[in-house]
Amino acid sequence: MLNVIVNRRELLKAIHIVENAVKENKIREVLSGIYIEAKENKVILKGTDLEVSISTEIECEVIQEGKIVIKHKLIEEFLKQISDDKIELNEESGKLVIKTSATDTEFSIYDAENFPIQTKLETGVEYNFNKDELLTHIENVKISAATEVENLAVNCIRLEIGENKLKLVSSDTYRLTFIEEELPESQRNKEDLNVSIPLKTIDGLIKIMKLIDEETITIKSDSSKVFFKIANVEILTRVIELQFPDYKTILKNVDHNKKILLNTKDFTSVLRRTLIFARDNKETKNGGIFNFQNNKLYLTGTNEYAQIKEELPTIQEGDDIKISLNVKFLLDYISIISGKVTEIRLLNSKSSVIIKDEDSDKSLYFTMPLALREN
Incomplete structure (x- = not known):
């Protein structure tokens, strides 16, 4: 039965990060929540909609190991309204009790046994980039991406690495943004990479990159999935496999x-x-x-x-x-x-x-x- 003492601000930040992969799911309700597992001296948080998964961890005092899935929206609002630096999370009789200096507050939870196991990306080409520079490029190129999920082939950002250059492209078929940058010396002469990253993943990635003070971001892909790592945050997303518009012909002609x-x-x-x-x-x-x-x-x-x-x-x-x-x-x-x-x-x-x-x-x-x- 999970029982930990954690820093409230760090827990809130971790929830803000992980919730970028979570959306309401009335068929599989457990996917509407955030998975929390306590072991050794840390709490691991995970969220997924089966297309994109995000995980992070924070240090804490583990009194008893365990795992739960929380209904995070209400808990998030509650944590913003209290002032304690340290709070206790305790699973009692199928409920989560958050203990502060002023109150014990009870929340319902999902069955953690029903939370899907998240796979790791074991193979693929790996690149490292300056986080702030990549963030600027992604935000700039994102303006032309189609926002309608029905237009799936262009509801994304196209990321291509080849000839020692990074290329980012987006288009909603009415406009197109193209950004090209020389790779840093340490990242040259590696295997090419060509993937279309869903816009939902990009939106979450931008928020997370802004939350974390880390200079480097790692990108790894086997062409069917893309893995991002920033500090202790990991993001795994499926790619869009539909044909992206032939922007090279547009540029050439x-x-x-x-x-x-x-x-x-x-x-x-x-x-x-x-x-x-x-x-x-x-x-x-x-x-x-x-x-x-x-x-x-x-x-x-x-x-x-x-x-x-x-x-x-x-x-x-x-x-x-x-x-x-x-x-x-x-x-x-x-x-x-x-x-x-x-x-x-x-x-x-x-x-x-x-x-x-x-x-x-x-x-x-x-x-x-x-x-x-x-x-």
Whole structure:
């Protein structure tokens, strides 16, 4: 019967980490909870939805070893409202009793014997990355991933390692973000890796990476599963096996004959103001009219109640062009550009548009135009 004394804050942090793999399951209710096992001088926490599994551990005083599965949401709220540094968890008569200096509080639990055994990834190629740098890349590329799980082939981030380069790609079929980075010297000349990581896993990974003060993250894969390790946190996820879009052909065949340079800070401000109006446009939600003419951008955003017209100086190479673009899609990417100048490449009002930081080729953003409607 489990009986331990733990640090309340460390337990809360561990729950925050593990719950990223947990979702309500009315058919197998035990999957709706977090598995806790006490042994030796530690408590191990695990969560899974059978697609992704997360585990971590914290040190504690083990009075009696045991295992339970907690209904964590209510316990999490309770732990936030008490001030004790140390609390006691005690399994009594099929219940979990949390003992503090002021109260003994009882919670119902699931049968731990019904919790699925989580497998380990024994084989596969392994890479180590700087956690903060990888986190930045993942957050930046994530903007183009399809959020609908029905569109499974692109409800992910594509991770590819080959030719001593790390490539991250996402696309919802309307836009595409591509990031490429040279591998550090210590990680070169290893086996190639090509996997599509589900967006749900990516969302949880981002939260966990932000919670943990650790410089290095390990990624290991056998092509059917991907394993991440950060400090004492382990994440194992299935990959998406459906065909990811052929982004390499898109990159190779892109054709543009016009280039526009804009001040990134000013362009961001203009887009933000325009989006206030364009987001309520009933015909083309988030759509704006971009008129590049004589080294100036004339941008119009409209809804049924109001209209905004913006003017911004540019440096233009090539003929004038008028095009309709999704203002939110542009803002998503422009907001993460670190350079002072944004470069836009265009062909015509119906072809894809490329946006990038003028001073860097590590990241590219493609977006398709909208139907051009005159206001």
